[in-house]
Structure formats: C-alpha cells, structure tokens
Amino acid sequence: MADIRVMREDLLPPKEPPRRHLISVADLTRHDVERLLGTARSFERSLEREVKKLPTLRGRTVVNLFYENSTRTSSSFELAAKRLSADTMSIKSSGSSAEKGESLKDTALTLGAYDPDVIVIRHPHIGAPQLVARLTGAHIVNAGDGKHQHPTQALLDLYTIQEALGRIDGLHVAIVGDVLHSRVARSDIQALTLMGARVTLVGPPALIPRGIEAMGCERTTDIDAIGAADVVYVLRMQRERMEAGANYVPSLREYAARWCVTPERLRPGQKVMHPGPMNRGVEIDPRVADAQEALIETQVRSGLVVRMAVLYDLLTRGPVAVETAVPLEVA
Amino acid sequence: MILASKPGRPDSLVVTGARVLDPVEGVDAQVDVRVDDGVIAAIGTSLARNGHRVVDGAGLTLAPAFADPHVHLRTPGREDEETIATGTAAAAAGGYCAIVAMPNTEPVVDSAAVLGSLLEQAKAEAEVPVGFLASISKRQEGAELTEMGELADHGALGFTDDGRPVVAPALMWRALQYASITDRPIAVHCEDPTLSRGGHMHEGVVSAELGIGGWPSIAESLMVERDLALAAYEEQPLHLMHLSARESVEALARAQAAGVRATAEATPHHLVLTDDAVRSLDPNVKMNPPLGTEHDRQALLEGVRSGTISCIATDHAPHARHEKEVPFEEAPFGVTGLETAFAALHTHLVEPGLLPLETLLERMSTGPARAYGLERPRIAVGAPANLVLLDPNASWQVTEKGFRSRSANSWLLGKTLKGRVRLTVATGRVVYES
Numbered sequence: 094m095a096d097i098r099v100m101r102e103d104l105l106p107p108k109e110p111p112r113r114h115l116i117s118v119a120d121l122t123r124h125d126v127e128r129l130l131g132t133a134r135s136f137e138r139s140l141e142r143e144v145k146k147l148p149t150l151r152g153r154t155v156v157n158l159f160y161e162n163s164t165r166t167s168s169s170f171e172l173a174a175k176r177l178s179a180d181t182m183s184i185k186s187s188g189s190s191a192e193k194g195e196s197l198k199d200t201a202l203t204l205g206a207y208d209p210d211v212i213v214i215r216h217p218h219i220g221a222p223q224l225v226a227r228l229t230g231a232h233i234v235n236a237g238d239g240k241h242q243h244p245t246q247a248l249l250d251l252y253t254i255q256e257a258l259g260r261i262d263g264l265h266v267a268i269v270g271d272v273l274h275s276r277v278a279r280s281d282i283q284a285l286t287l288m289g290a291r292v293t294l295v296g297p298p299a300l301i302p303r304g305i306e307a308m309g310c311e312r313t314t315d316i317d318a319i320g321a322a323d324v325v326y327v328l329r330m331q332r333e334r335m336e337a338g339a340n341y342v343p344s345l346r347e348y349a350a351r352w353c354v355t356p357e358r359l360r361p362g363q364k365v366m367h368p369g370p371m372n373r374g375v376e377i378d379p380r381v382a383d384a385q386e387a388l389i390e391t392q393v394r395s396g397l398v399v400r401m402a403v404l405y406d407l408l409t410r411g412p413v414a415v416e417t418a419v420p421l422e423v424a
Numbered sequence: 425m426i427l428a429s430k431p432g433r434p435d436s437l438v439v440t441g442a443r444v445l446d447p448v449e450g451v452d453a454q455v456d457v458r459v460d461d462g463v464i465a466a467i468g469t470s471l472a473r474n475g476h477r478v479v480d481g482a483g484l485t486l487a488p489a490f491a492d493p494h495v496h497l498r499t500p501g502r503e504d505e506e507t508i509a510t511g512t513a514a515a516a517a518g519g520y521c522a523i524v525a526m527p528n529t530e531p532v533v534d535s536a537a538v539l540g541s542l543l544e545q546a547k548a549e550a551e552v553p554v555g556f557l558a559s560i561s562k563r564q565e566g567a568e569l570t571e572m573g574e575l576a577d578h579g580a581l582g583f584t585d586d587g588r589p590v591v592a593p594a595l596m597w598r599a600l601q602y603a604s605i606t607d608r609p610i611a612v613h614c615e616d617p618t619l620s621r622g623g624h625m626h627e628g629v630v631s632a633e634l635g636i637g638g639w640p641s642i643a644e645s646l647m648v649e650r651d652l653a654l655a656a657y658e659e660q661p662l663h664l665m666h667l668s669a670r671e672s673v674e675a676l677a678r679a680q681a682a683g684v685r686a687t688a689e690a691t692p693h694h695l696v697l698t699d700d701a702v703r704s705l706d707p708n709v710k711m712n713p714p715l716g717t718e719h720d721r722q723a724l725l726e727g728v729r730s731g732t733i734s735c736i737a738t739d740h741a742p743h744a745r746h747e748k749e750v751p752f753e754e755a756p757f758g759v760t761g762l763e764t765a766f767a768a769l770h771t772h773l774v775e776p777g778l779l780p781l782e783t784l785l786e787r788m789s790t791g792p793a794r795a796y797g798l799e800r801p802r803i804a805v806g807a808p809a810n811l812v813l814l815d816p817n818a819s820w821q822v823t824e825k826g827f828r829s830r831s832a833n834s835w836l837l838g839k840t841l842k843g844r845v846r847l848t849v850a851t852g853r854v855v856y857e858s
Contacts, residue, residue, distance in 0.1 A: 196746065196749070196750065197750065197751065198746075198749050198750070216751065218750075218751035218752065218753040218754055219634055219635060219636055219705060219751060219752055219753060220705040220751040220752045220753075221751045223705060224749075224750075224751060238751075239635060239636070239751075239753060240635030240636070240637075241634055241635040241636070242635075274635075275635075276635055279633065279635050302627075302631070302632040302638065303627055303628065303632060303638065303640075304627070304628045304629035304630075304631070304632040304633075305629075305632035305633070307629040307632070307633065308632070308633055339621075339622070
C-alpha cells in the first residue's frame with residue numbers, strides 16, 4: 094500500500110476550468126458566434142453523407158428538461174445529441190415529479206446525481222437555468238427561460254440569415270409583433286446587434302416594452318416600416334401569455350388588420366422568418382408563410398446543426414460562454 | 425400602554441467616553457451617560473458611577489435607539505418564518521427600542537381577539553416593545569371596515585392593509601373618516617393592482633431586457649396621489665409606507681406644502697439599490713414595491729435629507745428558505761432588514777457623504793416615533809433609557825449564521841458593512857450586546 098504523501102499545490106494537476114454554459118446571448122462574443130456558426134456549417138456538410146451519425150460525443154449524456162411544451166426545440170436538441178452519438182434522456186414537466194409539486198431545486202439535484210454532461214432546460218421563468226447550473230455539475234444550455242432568452246434560437250436565426258444572404262453585418266432586420274412576451278426577440282436583438290445588423294421593432298404600443306431601445310434597437314408602431322428591411326422577422330402572437338383583460342390589443346382581428354405581415358406589405362426580395370409555431374392569418378399571411386422568400390423551414394434545419402455545434406463546442410472546445418455570475422447562495 | 429414587551433428588571437449602567445449624539449435634543453459631546461434603574465439619571469463628565477456596570481464607549485457613538493415603523497413578524501400563521509421572540513431579538517440586534525408590526529398575518533389582525541392574543545404573546549416573549557397595527561378592512565379583503573373603535577381600545581397602534589392596497593377609493597375615504605374617532609393613524613401601502621398586475625420588478629430598461637413583467641412606478645404614485653387627495657379632503661393624517669418612486673415623493677412634497685399632515689417611509693434597500701440589482705436574478709432583491717431607477721433612488725434620498733420622508737423603515741419581511749430558492753418570478757416579495765438597516769445606510773449613505781449621520785439617526789428614531797405618536801427616544805436626564813451604542817468603524821460581514829431572525833432572505837448576504845450596533849437599551853433594559 095502506497096504511503097500517503099502531502100503534495101505541494103504546484104505539483105497537483107491544474108484545476109478544471111470553470112464550467113461553461115450557454116444561458117444568454119449576452120455571454121457570447123462576436124468571435125464565439127463566428128466559431129459556432131463555422132462549426133455548424135461543417136456539421137451541415139457531414140449531414141449530406143449517407144451515414145449521418147458522428148461518433149464525437151459517444152459516452153456523453155445529454156438531458157433535456159422541458160417545463161414548457163415544445164416541438165421543434167426539444168426534437169432538434171434530441172436529434173442533435175443523437176447525431177453526435179450522445180446518450181439522451183428527455184424529461185417533461187407533465188408526467189414527471191414536477192406535477193407532484195417537486196421543486197426545480199429537487200429535480201435538479203435528482204438529475205445531477207446521474208452526472209449528466211449537459212442539461213438542456215426550458216422553463217417558464219427567468220433564472221431557472223442558473224439555478225440548475227448551481228445545483229449540478231452539468232453544462233447548461235438554456236432552451237428558453239420565460240420571456241428572457243432563447244440563445245440557440247438566436248444562433249440558428251443568425252445561421253439562417255448568413256446562409257441566405259451571405260452576411261449579417263450591415264443588414265436591416267425588422268422584428269414584428271409581440272416583443273413583450275418574446276424571448277426570441279430579446280435574444281435576436283442582442284445577437285443581431287452583436288453581429289452588426291440594425292434592428293427595428295414593429296408592433297402595437299403595449300407589446301413593445303418600455304425601455305427596450307436601450308438594447309440598441311429602434312421602435313415604431315408603423316407596419317410600413319418593414320418595407321425598409323432586408324429581413325422581416327415575424328413573432329408569434331403568444332395568446333397563452335396574454336392575461337384575460339390585459340388589453341394589450343383590442344382583438345386578434347384588429348391586430349391582424351394592422352400588423353399582419355402580408356404580401357402587400359412586403360417588397361420583392363425581402364426574406365421572411367418566423368420562429369414557429371405560426372398563427373397563420375394572425376401575425377403572418379399564409380401566402381407569405383408558404384412563399385419562396387420565407388426561410389421558415391430553413392430555420393428548422395439550421396436548428397439541428399446549430400444545436401449540434403453548441404453541444405460539440407460545450408463538451409470539446411473553448412468557451413462558448415463565460416461562467417455565469419453566481420450571486421445567490423443555494424446550499 | 426400601546427407597546428408590549430416582556431417584563432424585566434431595569435438595568436443600571438454608565439457609558440463612558442462615547443460621543444453622545446442626539447440631534448433632536450441638540451446634544452453632541454464626548455460625555456458619560458448614567459442610567460439608574462432604567463432611567464437616564466445624569467449626563468456629564470466624570471460622573472459618579474454609583475457602583476453601576478461601566479461600558480467603555482471610547483471611539484463609539486451613543487444615540488437614541490431606533491424605532492422601526494414597518495416590520496412583519498409573521499405571527500400568527502407563519503411562525504416558521506418569524507416569531508415575536510425571534511423578530512424582536514433581531515430588532516434588538518439592529519439597535520431598535522420599538523417596532524411596529526403589520527397585520528397581514530394568518531389570520532389577519534382584524535379583531536380584538538387576535539390583537540389581544542398578540543399583545544399577550546408580546547408580553548411573554550418580546551425582547552423589545554412591539555406595537556401592533558390592525559387591518560383597515562376585514563380579512564384585508566378591501567370590502568368592510570374593521571371595528572376600529574374597539575381595536576383602538578384594545579391597543580391597536582394604527583390601521584393598515586399593508587401587503588395589499590385599499591383598492592376602492594370609497595373604502596379608503598370611509599377609513600380616513602372613521603379612524604379620526606380613534607386618534608390613531610392610517611398607514612397605506614400604495615399600489616394600484618390593475619397597473620402592477622403581472623409585475624415582478626420595476627418597469628424600465630432592465631425589465632425590458634430581462635423580459636421580466638414590469639411594475640410601472642405609476643402603480644404606486646397614482647395611489648399616493650389618490651390617498652393624499654382623500655386625506656386632504658378629510659383633513660386627516662396619513663402615513664405612506666415604503667415609498668419607491670420619484671413621482672410619489674414629489675406628490676408628497678406638494679401635499680405637505682399644501683398643509684396635508686402626511687408622513688412617509690423609505691427603506692434601506694430602496695435607498696441603496698436600483699433595479700439594476702435585479703440583473704443578478706437573486707430572489708433576495710425582489711420586493712414590493714420593487715427597486716426603482718437611479719432617478720427614483722435620488723429622489724428618495726433627497727426626500728430623506730429634506731425631511732419630506734421622515735422615517736426609515738426596514739419593511740423586514742422574512743421568508744422561508746425554500747420559498748426564495750426558486751427562479752426570480754416564482755419567489756415571493758420581501759427581504760429582511762432589522763439587523764442590517766443602520767449598517768447598510770451608514771456604509772452606503774453616511775460614509776460616502778451622501779447623508780449626515782445626524783439626519784440618519786433622526787429618521788431612524790424620532791421620525792418613526794412621531795409618525796405613530798410614540799414617545800420619542802431621547803438622551804435627556806429623566807427620560808427612559810432607549811439607547812444604542814454604535815461602532816462607526818467596525819467592519820463586519822453579513823452571514824446567514826449571524827442573524828437572530830428566523831429567516832435569512834437578506835439582500836446583503838455575504839456583503840461587508842461598516843458600522844455596527846454594540847449595545848441596545850430598550851425601555852431601561854439592556855436587550856443586546858456584541
């Protein structure tokens with residue numbers, strides 16, 4: 094049996110660098126974004142091969158923890174992890190212990206006991222990803238926290254624009270609709286301005302939050318303003334987040350009449366995007382949604398390779414995001 | 425007797441060599457103060473010690489002890505968060521000789537029976553004297569007035585529906601009218617719930633970026649204006665609780681200039697923090713009303729300086745640990761404050777020269793006492809000993825273990841503060857020493 098020796102600090106192996114997470118676009122530099130989009134592009138090429146699975150993350154575990162309904166985000170994270178040969182596990186709040194009243198803290202501690210490498214979390218409230226980051230040893234990917242952030246959506250939107258128009262820098266993007274309730278809008282404003290695009294928010298007064306210009310964008314209630322944009326990004330009217338009697342708009346009918354993105358309000362050559370799911374006939378005219386200029390299906394395809402890039406980058410490469418500040422002691 | 429605390433033998437002591445500072449009495453000198461059986465017996469140099477215990481006050485400041493016009497003792501109903509014993513022990517550690525407890529308990533303090541049992545409990549376990557407010561409306565439902573006459577007869581210090589606004593103007597009007605027969609003040613939590621609904625923080629640049637539901641400052645100031653108008657119409661006094669918005673302070677100053685007898689509070693957290701602190705997503709910076717902008721903070725500070733706002737109130741609001749260990753929007757409103765109020769304001773306002781120490785001491789003691797018609801803590805021969813001995817140079821770290829409160833939801837956890845309470849004397853008894 095070997096003797097126990099006291100080792101000097103400088104003889105010990107270097108400490109692990111702080112765990113990296115992707116919680117907010119605000120944590121990313123322009124360089125980070127360019128690296129991630131480059132990785133996504135190389136994955137896109139690999140998916141053109143007959144055998145689409147890569148062995149890169151074999152033996153790693155990715156947990157998808159979804160407290161809100163989702164089709165495209167949860168399926169694309171799951172497929173992204175599988176394409177990279179990681180083991181995946183999906184937990185939804187309905188049918189889990191959350192329905193029995195288990196707190197997020199206890200769920201995080203339970204999942205943390207399996208030592209997952211990545212936890213992808215979607216939650217109805219801001220701060221949930223940070224809470225799980227503090228309570229587990231996993232890398233955290235925010236797949237939507239309340240009305241705050243949805244960073245992989247922003248990255249896939251950047252990727253889509255880059256692929257379709259060849260650049261982001263110098264473009265003008267109009268984001269139309271319910272900005273107030275939209276984590277997509279907040280992430281996209283940060284991501285687009287980071288990459289040098291100009292952003293104009295267009296929508297009803299109560300749905301463009303007071304003070305949002307401080308994020309570096311412009312605002313208007315005039316739908317005709319979309320005519321000046323290279324890309325028109327249509328947001329979903331989030332009926333499930335509208336409290337009854339809040340009167341953000343008098344009615345969906347009136348909203349559609351004033352702010353629906355119709356062919357008549359677009360000019361030829363403008364690209365149209367939508368994060369889905371769409372309310373056809375409310376925020377977007379079906380003719381626009383199905384037109385050639387629409388990049389909506391491209392966005393979904395981009396989502397897969399961008400999420401592959403995020404998982405790959407977190408687990409194998411340099412920092413995606415700096416360690417998020419940890420202000421709250423949660424023992 | 426309107427304040428209640430547990431009985432005990434009055435103490436005798438001599439504090440030597442401290443800077444004795446009572447701005448209202450006009451005392452600022454390095455002298456000794458002798459307390460005989462709980463009463464200030466002599467102030468001067470080289471006092472006879474009469475065999476009393478001697479407390480060396482060299483380098484320290486002896487001031488009138490503090491009064492907190494706004495404390496949640498959570499009793500009855502949430503004794504897991506605070507009890508009268510732990511809440512008043514926390515008050516003693518914060519330098520307080522009197523506190524005012526809010527009636528938004530379970531059940532609400534809306535009957536002489538509930539009030540009577542609280543006063544009995546305070547006589548058994550309160551370390552420092554407590555006054556209890558009763559509610560304005562039954563069960564704080566905002567529909568029917570409580571029996572204010574009987575409640576006042578049984579020792580209610582005043583009336584409030586704190587935690588909830590009085591929504592209907594007509595109920596507020598009747599409350600002001602009827603409370604006049606009791607000679608006890610009405611205190612109001614100003615919030616229009618139709619404007620604040622869905623809000624978890626101040627509506628502005630930070631809420632827009634974080635996507636957290638905004639609570640516009642007009643939700644407060646509109647109610648402040650309404651209640652000041654009603655108080656002016658009825659020529660009744662009114663106490664405005666925990667002001668947070670510039671517009672509210674401006675409305676108050678206008679009303680005071682017009683002769684309305686209105687007093688008001690500001691809290692340490694609103695005087696030190698802004699909504700920028702919410703970027704941390706720490707549920708311990710979530711409170712009602714929410715933290716405002718730097719503009720609001722400056723207006724509150726100016727209000728405290730000028731005396732428009734005459735009271736510092738902690739709005740000490742204990743919450744169970746598990747209730748705050750959740751994402752920001754799920755967390756309840758409220759933070760603790762009794763044990764850190766002086767140190768926080770001394771560190772962040774007095775030390776940088778933003779507020780004179782004399783003004784802070786006055787707003788923490790005389791101001792609140794006057795708002796509730798209580799005897800003013802003072803350093804004068806013949807006055808009951810209500811004293812706090814402060815060490816202005818002591819640095820200390822705020823830790824969870826250091827609290828006497830049963831809850832630790834403080835916005836100052838882990839922070840280092842300068843200024844510490846060394847000794848508290850409340851109605852002639854030493855209730856705290858460190």
